[in-house]
Structures are given as structure tokens and as C-alpha cells.
Amino acid sequence: MLSRCEEFVEHGSDYKIDSLINLEIQSATYNPILGSSYLPLPKYLANKRALINIKNKDDPYCFRWAVLAGLHPVEKNPGELYHYVKYSNELKFKNIKFPMKLCDIPRFEAQNPSVAIGVLQLDDSNRIVPLYASQHRKRTHHINLFYLSETRNPDGSLVSPRDTPDPGAVTKSHYVLVKNLSRLLNSETNHINKIFPCPFCLHRFYNDFCLQRHLDLCGKNEPCRIFFPSNQIKMKKGST
Secondary structure (H helix, E strand, O other): OHHHHHHHHHOOOOOOOOOOOOOOOOOOOOOOOEOOOOOOOOHHHHOOOOEEOOOOOOOOOHHHHHHHHHHOOOOOOOOOHHHOHHHOOOOOOOOOOOOOEHHHHHHHHHHOOOEEEEEEEEOOOOOEEEEEEOOOOOOOEEEEEEEEEEEEOOOOOEEOOOOOOOOOOEEEEEEEEEOOHHHHHHHHHOOOOOOEEOOOOOOEEOOHHHHHHHHHHHOOOOOOOEEOHHHOOEEOOOOO
16 A cells, blocks of 8 residues: 555645554465365266266376376276376476366466367356367367366365365365266256267257257357256356
8 A cells, every 4th residue: 555655746736644543454375276185976877877086086187087098098997097198298287286277277378289178167057068179170089078066174074065164174076087078968958868968068959960069059159157047948147
């Protein structure tokens, strides 16, 4: 404040502070969205058999391993880390720190021009929604990841997304690979047959022709959140 006051005076004003009556400083904990360490899949997601959860133990490179699992798929035990270690230097992460922050994904995409990234998550009502949608729509590889997060109080109890954690609570987060987007989203629309979801906005279609026609339009608009209650499609107020 004193510095700004001096600068203000130097520009020709006679403004002065006689006294400071009150000064209030408020602070809050900043928790950026990033991947940290391994987390097991919730039963609801594990039963879908649509995600590959790499067992990276306590290392912070879950983003790297999940992307490599998408680039180099294996049939047997795809969640085992050893499959992907030999490809660890294949991707570029210049000036990117781990754990991987969501805000650093555009920088990663700029350094790896053949790869586009999408990130999904569960909202407070356990609906699957887009968290990050790539601006790059025609790259060779589009990798969808799923972002897991959990917060535990010091006594080990799990904190619900709608509850306030106790002081000292610890939050862990983790990226996993979406192996089958259609299977992951199928139950939300109550379809028995295969669906064709857009990998960017998650809109579902009955056939591939409609999906391909949609993809040309999808990149021209901002991603939106789509709900499927009672088999009716409703858009969140204010979305595009």
C-alpha cells in the first residue's frame, strides 16, 4: 500500500494517508487440480471395466503413465507399471512439474503435437462430466483420462464432496486412462446397445454417422455439461 501511495504521489497528486483505521487480511488454502499418487477405483467405476488404473504406487507421474497406456495398449494386466517404463522418455515435459496440474495440460499438448488430452471427472452427484477438453480436434491420438480425487480427515475418515474437511485433512488425486468411453458412459443414458460418445463434450449418439457429423461442429463451441435425467436431455443453465 505504501509503495502504491508513493507511486500515486509521484504522478502529480497530493494524495496522502493520515492514518490506517483498519486492515483485514483473509487467506484460504489453494488446492490446484493435479495428480499426485495412486488411488484405487471406486466400485461404481471399477464395475464398468472401462478404465485402466496404473499402479504407480507413490510416484507423482500418474499422468505420464496413463497417457503412455493409451499410446501403447496391452491386453494382459494393463494396470501394471512395467509395461510402460520403456516408453517413459517418449513424451516431452519441458518446464512442466509433477504432479501434473490441469493448467499445464495445454503446455504438454504444445510440446507433443500428435497427442490431444481430455479429462473427465465425477461431479457432486456422481455424474461424469468434462473437466478439460482439448482445443486440438484432429490430432493422431486423442487420450481421455479420468481424474480421481479423495480427501481424508486426520482420523482417516473419507470426506464427502459436500462436507467441509477438518483442519489437517489430506487430499490425494490421480489420473487414470479411459479405455472405453462408450462403456464408461453407457449406463448414464440407460442404453443397452453401444453408444457413440463425443470424446470432447461427451454428447452421446446412436450411430457413428451422427457422431462424425457432430465432431465438425463440436470444435466451434465451448464444452458444456449435459444431463440425462429420465431419458430427457437437459442443458445446464448458462451453457452453450
